Amino acid sequence: MGKHEIRLRRQRLSARGSDRFRNYGAVLKQHGEEKRIKLITRIFTFLFLIIALIIVLIVIARWENKHSEPQPNASSKEIINKIT
Amino acid sequence: MTEDEIRKELAILERSKKDSQAFGELYEKYFDRIFNFIYRQTDDEELAGDLCSQTFVNALHNLPKYEFRGFPFSAWLYKIAGNEVNKHYRKNKGNKIFSIEELKVRELVEQATEGWDEELVERLIKYMNELPTDMIQVLELRFFEDKDFKEIAFILDMTESGAKMRTYRAIDKLRTNFNLKLKYNG
Numbered sequence: 001m002g003k004h005e006i007r008l009r010r011q012r013l014s015a016r017g018s019d020r021f022r023n024y025g026a027v028l029k030q031h032g033e034e035k036r037i038k039l040i041t042r043i044f045t046f047l048f049l050i051i052a053l054i055i056v057l058i059v060i061a062r063w064e065n066k067h068s069e070p071q072p073n074a075s076s077k078e079i080i081n082k083i084t
Numbered sequence: 085m086t087e088d089e090i091r092k093e094l095a096i097l098e099r100s101k102k103d104s105q106a107f108g109e110l111y112e113k114y115f116d117r118i119f120n121f122i123y124r125q126t127d128d129e130e131l132a133g134d135l136c137s138q139t140f141v142n143a144l145h146n147l148p149k150y151e152f153r154g155f156p157f158s159a160w161l162y163k164i165a166g167n168e169v170n171k172h173y174r175k176n177k178g179n180k181i182f183s184i185e186e187l188k189v190r191e192l193v194e195q196a197t198e199g200w201d202e203e204l205v206e207r208l209i210k211y212m213n214e215l216p217t218d219m220i221q222v223l224e225l226r227f228f229e230d231k232d233f234k235e236i237a238f239i240l241d242m243t244e245s246g247a248k249m250r251t252y253r254a255i256d257k258l259r260t261n262f263n264l265k266l267k268y269n270g
Contacts, residue, residue, distance in 0.1 A: 004180040004217045006209050007127055008189065018119040021133030024108045030137065031104060031144040 085156045093157050101147055111140055114158055118165050121229060125169045127183035135172060139165040159235045162225075166239055182212075182220055188228055208262055219254040226251055 093110065100107035118139055123132035142164050150160060173180050189205065212220060221240060225231045231239070236247040 004182060004213070004220060006212045006220070007181060007183045008205065008209055009127070009183050009185050017129060018116055018123075018133075020129075021119065021136060022112075022115050023137075024111045024140075027111065027137055027140045027144070028104055028108075030141045034141065034145065 090152075090156060094152055097147065097150060097157065100144075101150075104144055107144060107147070110157065114161055115140075117158065117229075118161055121162060122165055122169055124183050124224065124228065125181060126172070127181045131172070135165070135168045139168050142168070153238075155235055155238050159231075159238050162229070162231075162235075162239045163241075180217055182224060184209075184228070204262065208258075211258075211261060215254065215257065219250055222247055222250045223254050 096106060096109055100110070115136070119132055119136045122135045122139070123129065126132050126135070139161065143161060146164075150157075169180075186205075189208075218240075222236060225236045225239060226233075233244050233247045233251070236242075236251075237244040240247065242250075
């Protein structure tokens with residue numbers, strides 16, 4: 001464990017001291033904002049994944065098209081030669 | 085905490101899962117305790133205020149995941165607060181502070197000699213600075229927050245026997261070095 005420092009406090013923290021920070025309205029507001037940011041981040045991540053998936057599918061489709069074009073084989077060449 | 089109180093809290097928590105406004109009742113109930121717990125570990129009112137707010141915001145975020153495991157709800161809040169404090173120190177790379185109230189030290193320590201011995205307290209503070217931080221954490225929860233070992237184990241993510249062992253060792257060290265009569269209700 002890390003190092004620490006012990007301090008002796010002469011005065012007790014007054015209730016008024018902590019009351020300055022007591023604000024449930026602010027907590028609710030922050031909670032709402034962070035929830036919204038989380039939702040937006042989730043939506044963007046989802047959209048990004050969908051777009052990435054579409055791009056991958058397009059690339060695969062193009063690659064397959066490129067490789068499945070009919071190539072002239074030996075027998076067809078022979079037929080052409082015979083005709084000419 | 086009585087069973088009836090725990091049942092009431094659970095009912096509020098169930099309502100809070102659907103309506104965040106309902107959580108306000110628990111916020112009011114535990115705000116001071118959580119604030120003081122954080123303040124004792126930061127010695128900075130502004131920082132304690134910020135971390136305390138963040139603790140309750142995180143509690144609200146994670147409320148749907150909350151399950152009753154035999155501890156009062158406050159233990160869950162203490163755990164979140166402890167994590168917030170640790171996160172703060174990790175981020176700022178500073179030494180952890182434990183700000184102890186003199187009055188609490190008086191209550192805690194039944195001195196062998198009568199009256200308040202300033203020199204003894206100074207030596208005690210110096211000695212506590214040398215103890216491992218995890219030992220101080222256990223002592224703080226046990227003697228300043230009055231938590232039982234089951235709760236301490238939950239808050240600090242350790243086993244109950246581990247929490248007991250750590251407290252025993254810390255108290256033993258203080259007893260032998262300072263001739264103090266520390267109360268231990270293991």
